[in-house]
Amino acid sequence: MASAIYRPTMNFVPVRPERSYAVKALERYWQNRESLILRLPIPEVLYPDIEQLPPPVEFVELPNWATDIAVEGSLLVPKQAIAEGETPPWTRTDWLWVIFWYLNGLAEQSFERQHGPIHSYSFQLKGWDSRLWSRAWVNRIALFLRRWAAREQGVSEQALFGSLPKAEIILTHDVDAIAKTLAIRFKQTAFHSFNAVRSLLRGQIGSSLSKLANAAKFLFSQDNYWCFDRITALEKTHGFRSHFNIYGGPGGWQRTFQELLLDPAYSIATHPKLKQQLQKMSAEGWTIGLHQSFNAWADAEQMQGERQRLEKALGFPVTSCRQHWLRFSWEQTWQAQQKAGFALDSTLGFNDRPGFRTGVALQYHPWCFKSRREQNLQVLPMVLMDSHLYDYRNLSDSERNTQIAYWLDEIYAVHGTASVIWHQRVMSNDYGWATGYETLLSTIEAKS
Missing domain, CATH: 3.20.20.370 (Glycoside hydrolase/deacetylase)
Structure with a gap:
């Protein structure tokens, strides 16, 4: 768990550029009313300079009034974004830093500095939790903050922020x-052959033979x-x-x-x-x-x-x-x-x-x-x-x-x-x- 600076109001406290950026990036959800999001009692976690790899993550359970926004009641965040304390984890999570962390691939950037670019091949991120990529977590956080701000103001989301954006x-x-071309022939034939071998290793002989036939057909057709x-x-x-x-x-x-x-x-x-x-x-x-x-x-x-x-x-x-x-x-x-x-x-x-x-x-x-x-x-x-x-x-x-x-x-x-x-x-x-x-x-x- 991380230590944190609790800021119950943001009215008179300068906001770091990274936090303002996180709110501005999702402005489609609050339509130029970013100040209402910045005033939410979100703790500011003192994030470490060195990113732990693979990044440890944790599901944070949302309050009852927001469970429909979550996945099985929770949202996935980096563990380091959760401050120590006894209150429910959602009140101790630095949601703005989580947004910044996701949007800018901080864990991947750290990996690249150590090992070089992965050139968009996820298999190089060995041991990483694939649930990181399974949902649009940042959008769900935005929906959560939108609802939270409306509850703080005692009005409906629609009245406060207007309609949700169109997907x-x-x-x-x-x-x-x-x-x-020859390059296309070789590339796709290689994929067919690879899938044929994979099917064979799984004991799917008929499927393997079919894929080998597809490979030969593609190569010469x-x-x-x-x-x-x-x-x-x-x-x-x-x-x-x-x-x-x-x-x-x-x-x-x-x-x-x-x-x-x-x-x-x-x-x-x-x-x-x-x-x-x-x-x-x-x-x-x-x-x-x-x-x-x-x-x-x-x-x-x-x-x-x-x-x-x-x-x-x-x-x-x-x-x-x-x-x-x-x-x-x-x-x-x-x-x-x-x-x-x-x-x-x-x-x-x-x-x-x-x-x-x-x-x-x-x-x-x-x-x-x-x-x-x-x-x-x-x-x-x-x-x-x-x-x-x-x-x-x-x-x-x-x-x-x-x-x-x-x-x-x-x-x-x-x-x-x-x-x-x-x-x-x-x-x-x-x-x-x-x-x-x-x-x-x-x-x-x-x-x-």
Whole structure:
């Protein structure tokens, strides 16, 4: 347990920038009435300089009047945010520091300083409690503080703060391929083979043989990966518009072996059909962003060059992005993106599992520790990706539908905002993942 400074009122006590930031980040829940949240009797925990890894966490039980906001009556917080004392733990929890801790991935940042970037692979965080990523804990804390403030004022939440914000799912498509390349053949064949071995180890011989057959078929078959029209027609049917992230690198064969293997093969500068397609989509309401090269995750100059190449080809500004393969460093990537002229990044998620990487479904500004203020860039968490359902887990159709419903339900339950990735090429017959996207769209439409 941590020691704390108890502050029964915040009226005459200066508020540290980190605490003001935590409240401002969630302003959609209190609509410019942040002062009411800051006046809540929340203790200020004296947080240690060194983050314990893996981070110890604990469920804090909420009072009876807020149990519906919680998960089985409780919210998950880092243990160090709970002050010592005899009163109920929820009164001793520094909720504002918990928000700050989650939003800025303090535990992950500490891990990165010791071991380097994990580049969005959760399996590298060995021994970490996966429940950290299972819910939008920060949004649930916001709902709790909103209700607590209303009780303190003796009025309803609606009267004090107005209606809750509308949940929003941002549909995105990373365009890694517009034709079937050797790199794509090898990558997806490897996934099929891996799943075949995993099924065999589980004694599922029939499933293993089926996956080996799929691997061989994928390796040698021909297919059309130009799926833009199929996606836009489907989204029009449901009344949606989405974001397409486009590679801005040079493409072609005159690149390193790593670039040939891991980066897209096409070049927007030399592909008039692609330029026309994207310009048409933009005119009809779809958003175009940049999908940086594999090695650009910390290189502002390379990012800027790729952004400018894309803008020159399309004839309009590009201000949003997502890093290819979700290559990401807490210390370097967002700083590089800001220098390169971006306003929004949607990289924040995991390659190998769905989840809320910073415990939140919210578009927000991350914190700059050097200047002690929020960064100019906004980030939009990515919660679910097609490969989570098809490559990294061996799921049946019904199990995939259950997973889709679970993650969407959480976003809607907390009135949050998050993005989903469905790669453009996987709508082809090669992959056969179009049904999953149709299920996703239908589920969102039913909840909207």
